[in-house]
Amino acid sequence: MNQVSKQTYKKVTKIMLATTLIASFSSVALAATNHKRSHHNTRAIASKNANSNDINGVKFLLGAGVGTGLSANASSNSFTILAPNAGLDARLKLGTGIFTTTRSSTLGLQATLGVGANSIGAVSNLNPQYSVNLDFIQAFKVGATGYVKLGYIIGGGLTIKTRDSGSNGSGNFANGNGDVLGGATQAKRVQSLESSLASANNTKGVAQVGFDTANNALTRIVNNLTSAQSDQNAAASNLSTTSTQYNSAKATLDNAQSQYNAALQKYNEAISNTSGLNAKVPDLQQQLISAQTSVTQAKAYLDTTSQKFQKVYAAYNTAMNNARTAQAATQQPGACAPHYVMGMTVNGCDGTNVAGRNNIAAQAALPAIQNAYREASSALDGAQNTYNNAVANRQKIQNELTAAATGIDPSVTSSLTEATSKLTQAQSAFVPISTNHTLAELKKQNADNSVAALSAQKTEAQKKVDDAKAALDQANANYENLNSEYQKAQEALSAAIAAASQKSKEEQAAEDAAKKANSSPIILPTAKAGLIAFFGKHQAVSLEYQYYFRNTNQGLASSDITLNYVYYFGGN
Structure with a gap:
């Protein structure tokens, strides 16, 4: 077979050389004839060359082209051209x-040697091909200058095509279904499945870690929620108790205030009807009025300061709750990891992410609100002391006025003293x-907020657990499917090896002979x-269709179409 191939190449080489020589001699002969004619008719040629776009004489050419193979199929109903x-x-x-230009067109005859490469299908290697052609050209002038010429090209020649036998899927065997598969392809499939199986196993491990992390985070949040709900129940119970105490103390205070007002009115009426008052009585009355005003003002200041304290205390509790919530958020999976995916990666909070920044901001806000809380508490203590001093001063003046007054019914004085004492006791008991x-209400509100926040965190954490569980189930299913395919591929590969080992030497020799015959060059x-x-x-551009005669190989197209560019140089 090698001898035949060498002889074929020698014959092709001789044919190509002979064709080239013939084309060259023809070109020289035509050039000589043209020269002789031009010698006898110089004036005519001079007139023809007046147009700088005319093509005359011998030209050398260099060109390139690109295209694709075509096959024509005819049937009783249709005719199709396929690729x-x-x-x-x-x-x-x-x-x-060699070219010559007439009044209306340019005529040319050219001989070319070609070398190229073609591929059979999308996955074939590039296969060398060689050609020799003799073409006739006629192009007609377009416009007055003749810069553009349009025409046709026809010709014929020989083409040598080769085929790459290294990618034909040799090494066949029969699988369990009776189909013929390439052994190398099956081995590559086993290798690919091994890599995919290892990757699937790694994905399964990562998914398991993600599920465990998400589930642990959910457990922590559930424990925190249980504790918060317990605090909420305790706060609700405490609020119920303090509400009962508050309502009772408020009713007692209102009753004491009413009794005091009635006793003071009777006392003032008794004083106005008594003529035997001491000279100090009017002054003491004014002092008593002033002392009562001081008590009222101190009470108003105490109430205002208490309200401010309650607001500061509420803000203080909110800040503390925010700090605890922000710190708890950093403990959730992925809260501090910018690239967290289903709890598979957990990094420490360093302020470069949302949870970290929220925690830092919440902790930074604590000192200021703590200072405000201490200042408000101190102001409340001062207001309470001012109020107590005003009440004591009023009682002192009341005692002096009682002593200074004469002729007043002792029961009136006694009633006023008793009412004043009860009012003082009721006011002192009501403030704490x-x-x-108020503190019980704030604690209940904070407990409600904590439960709501943790409930939302639980919902989110439960979703992450569900997603992680779904990812884990999918990873396990993918692994099992790949493992099943891998086992089947291993069995098929073992069967292929066993089948290949049972081939006879005669069959292998016949197969090798077929390969060699299949890879021999084809002259068309x-x-x-x-x-x-x-x-x-x-310069010239052409679109050419070329048909191959005697093409009996099913792997080669019966024709091709190419787009070509040619550059001509030399000659006139």
Whole structure:
């Protein structure tokens, strides 16, 4: 077979050389004839060359083209042109030609040698091909200058095509279904499945870590929520108790205030009806009025300061709750990891993410609100002391006024003293009860907020657990499917090896002979036709269709179509 191939190449080489020599001699002969004619008719040629875009004389050419293979199929109902093995068809050509220009067109005859490569299908290697062609060209002038010429090209020649036998999927065996598969392909499939199986196993491990992390985070949040709900129940119970105490103390205070007002009115009436008052009585009455005003003002200031304290205390509790919530958020999976995916990656909070920044901001806000809380508490203590001093001063003046007054019914004085004492006791008892009630309301509100926040965190954490569980289930399913495919591929590969080992030497020899025959070069006569356009004297573009005769190989197209560019140089 090697001898035949060498002889074939020698014959092709001789044919190509002979064709080239014939084309060259023809070009020289035509050039000589043209020279002789031009010698006898110099004036006519001078007139013809007046047009700088005319193409005359011997030209050398260098060109390139690219295209694809085509196959024509005819049937009783239709005729179709297909590209069943459409692949790259590229070529370079070198040659010579002789041209002459008439009044209306340019005529030319050119001989070319070509070398190129073509591919059979999308996955084939590039296969060398060689050609020799003799073409006739006629192009007609377009416009007055003749810079553009449009025409046709026809010709014929020989083409040598080779095929790459290294990618034909040799090494066949029969699988369990009776289909023929490539052993190398099956081995690659096993190797690919091994890599995929390892990747799936790694994905399964990562998914398991993600599920465990998300589930642990959910457990922590559930524990925190249980504790917060317990605090909420305790706060609700405490609020109920303080509300009862507050309502009772408020009713007692209102009753004491009413009794005091009635006793004071009777006392003032008794004083106004008594003529035997001491000279100090009017002054003491004014002092008593002033002392009562001081008590009222101190009470108002105490109430205002208590309200401010309650607001500051509420803000203080909110800040503390925010700090605890922000710190708890940093403990959730992925809260501090910018690239967290289903709890698979956990990084420490460093202020470069939302949870970290929120925690830092919440902790930074604590000192200021703590200072405000201490100042408000101190102001409340001062207001309470001012109020107590005002009440004591009023009682002192009341005692002096009672002593200074004469002729007043002792029961009136006694009633006023008793009412004043009860009012003082009721006011002293009401202030801490009111404060405790306000604090109980704030604690209940904070507990409600904590439960709501943790409930939202639980919902989010539960979703992450569900997503992680779904990812884990999917990873396990993918692993099992790949493992099943891998086992089947291993069995098929083992069967392929066993089948290949049972082949007879005669069958292998026949197969090798078929491979060699299949890879031998093919010499095909060709015919071409196409359209050509000249631009000036040196450049041309053509679209050519070439048909291959005696093509009996199913792997090769029966024809091809190419787009070519040619540059002409030399000559006139």
